[in-house]
Amino acid sequence: MQIDQIYTACLSQASYFVESNGEAAVIDPIREIDYYLNKADRTKSKIKYIFQTHFHADFVSGHLSLSKTTNSPIVYGPKADPNYDCIIAEDRDYFDIGNIKIQFIHTPGHTLESSSLLLFDEEGKQHSIFTGDTLFLGDVGIPDVAQRYKGLSKEKLAAILYESINNKIKPLNDDIIIYPGHGAGSACGKNMMKETVDTLINQKKVNYALNGSCDKDEFVEKLIKNLPEPPAYFPANVKLNQDGYDDVEDILIRSDVPISIDEFKNYILDPSIIVLDTRSATDYIKSHIKNSIFIGLDGRFAPWVGEIIKDIKTKIILICDRGREKEAITRLSRIGFDNCLGYLDGGMKKWIKKGNEISKVNSIRPSEFTDILKLNKVNILDVRNISEHAKKHIEGSINIPLSKIENRKNEISNKETFLHCAGGYRSVIAISILQKLGYKNFKNIEQGFNGILESDLNENCYSSSQQVVL
Known part of the structure; x- marks a missing residue:
């Protein structure tokens, strides 16, 4: 058995590739799927299942693209209602992967369909649990108010989460390994640890949700206190994950195109188009195009794009360092910003060389x-x-x-x-x-x-x- 954690730092998101005896499962894949396909090739394994712990709000998952490419079924837990063919597991259902088993455990609270995946090793022993956004290290997933459940308040969701953690996760063997869906920096929790793997017994010492330091009412109060409004792109990402989306390869075909200076000048006359400068802060300070928005690739690029631009359908034209255009388009697509029209051909160097106007930051x-x-x-x-x-x-x-x-x-x-x-x-x-x-x-x-x-x-x-x- 082999477990790979694939951590996407910009999103503070963890997906997983689990392999045993020639069969594999992928858990919560990100939108670009090459890693999982290459890993399956390297291990000479067949991807048997694509497991989704819930409908993600903070990123567009790669489940549909991966399923289409591998002909592998997508599996959700109870209460999920996607608009495509998939398996809806019942609470406690088992799935065989090679010589191991994965059991779906319905753990609602972050969302109503949230589930955790309990892995049993070759000897049938509880080995690890993939907790999605139910349980993080040092924290829990906040009620996902982005989904706006009719008749369910954040207080009610928090109370449901308390029951899930105490009745479904806390009774498991102390020595099992916890693999969460996010690490520190994610908007899906408030006070996550920087580590991304731990044991249940240690979390029972350091995590308020597991160490008995608060009863149900105190847990609810603590969880919803100072709960921030979700970023505007969260509901849109939930819908993409429920309904479907274009493959990243298709987005690159239409977006990874150079825009001439003359064409670029015409674009910036349109107030509905955002000029997004992805270079370093230092370079932007020295010279940039008037009215461009700076969000550098070397920071938490995608989450800040979603916070600042808000509407995922916004038309975007990019200013990038040479060779980073594809990276910028791909990272935009991770949160559903698929309407990139292209990038400034030659970047700021060519713009300045041609004598065009620039602005600076004091x-x-x-x-x-x-x-x-x-x-x-x-x-x-x-x-x-x-x-x-x-x-x-x-x-x-x-x-x-x-x-x-x-x-x-x-x-x-x-x-x-x-x-x-x-x-x-x-x-x-x-x-x-x-x-x-x-x-x-x-x-x-x-x-x-x-x-x-x-x-x-x-x-x-x-x-x-x-x-x-x-």
């Missing part, structure tokens, strides 16, 4: 900023998350998380404002949005709050606060 080093702060009272906009700001921030700074910038634009001053995040990635995204909205008087603090902390700013200039959700 930036300041942390040491320069702290020198100014020592002498003057200044406007400071902190675009970190509420919890980051609450932990420690500059006294007098205004906190508007990046995901709320556009909705709360009326709170932003037109006076000179110094803007920062934690490390310098989110702040440049924020400035690109504000520039597109017509704000001009911003200075980006390079290296963000981390850089400020390393400066000689007096500790009295910092503050902390109770976390408040706005």
Whole structure:
């Protein structure tokens, strides 16, 4: 038996390839399926089943493409209602893969159809459990309000999840291995550990959902407290996973195309088209096309695209470093943004070489900023998350998380404002949005709050606060 965890860092998502004696199962595949096909070839195994723990909201799964390519059935747990042929397993149903068995265990709460997959090894012993978004390491899956179940509140879903964890997962053998669907950084949980594999016995020590530290009412209260609104693309991704989608290869055929400078200039006259600059923050600061939105490939690209652009049907044209065009299109497709029209031929280098107009971002080093702060009272906009700001921030700074910038634009001053995040990635995204909205008087603090902390700013200039959700 062999278990491979395939971790997609940008999405903080884990899929799995499980092989035994020439047969394999794939669990929660991402949209591009080459890895699973290549792995099956290398192990000389046949993919027998494609298991889905639930309808994913934060990414488009590769289950349909993989099923079409391999002629393998898709399997969901109870309560699933996809609009395509598949197997709907009953609670406790078994599936043979080579010399091992996988049992579907219905564990609703994150969603109504959520299931966990209990693996029995060659000796029939409980070996591991693939918990999807039901149980994470150090945390649990938040109620998936993106699906908007009629008549079911987040409180009710949380109560259902409590029963699933305590009645279905907690009684399993202590030594089994937990393979979750996500790691730290995913929007499907709140306080996940950075590790992506653990044992049940250790989680019983460190996970509040398993260590007996709270009863059902306390669990529900803790889980739904400060529960964020799901990103706008979540319901759209659920629908794609329920109804179907185009293969990544088809998207690349129509999207991986160069756009000439003249054609590009015509496109940017259309306000419905987003110019998305995927280069580094440093390069964007030095030169970019007016009204382009920066979201760099070297950060959490796909989740921020979904947070900022919101409508997955938006037409997008790309500015990329040479050789990264296909990567950008593929990563957009992971969250259902399939309407990419192409990329600027020759990128910014050719644009500048041809003498076209460019814009820049005003930036300041942390040491320069702290020198100014020592002498003057200044406007400071902190675009970190509420919890980051609450932990420690500059006294007098205004906190508007990046995901709320556009909705709360009326709170932003037109006076000179110094803007920062934690490390310098989110702040440049924020400035690109504000520039597109017509704000001009911003200075980006390079290296963000981390850089400020390393400066000689007096500790009295910092503050902390109770976390408040706005």
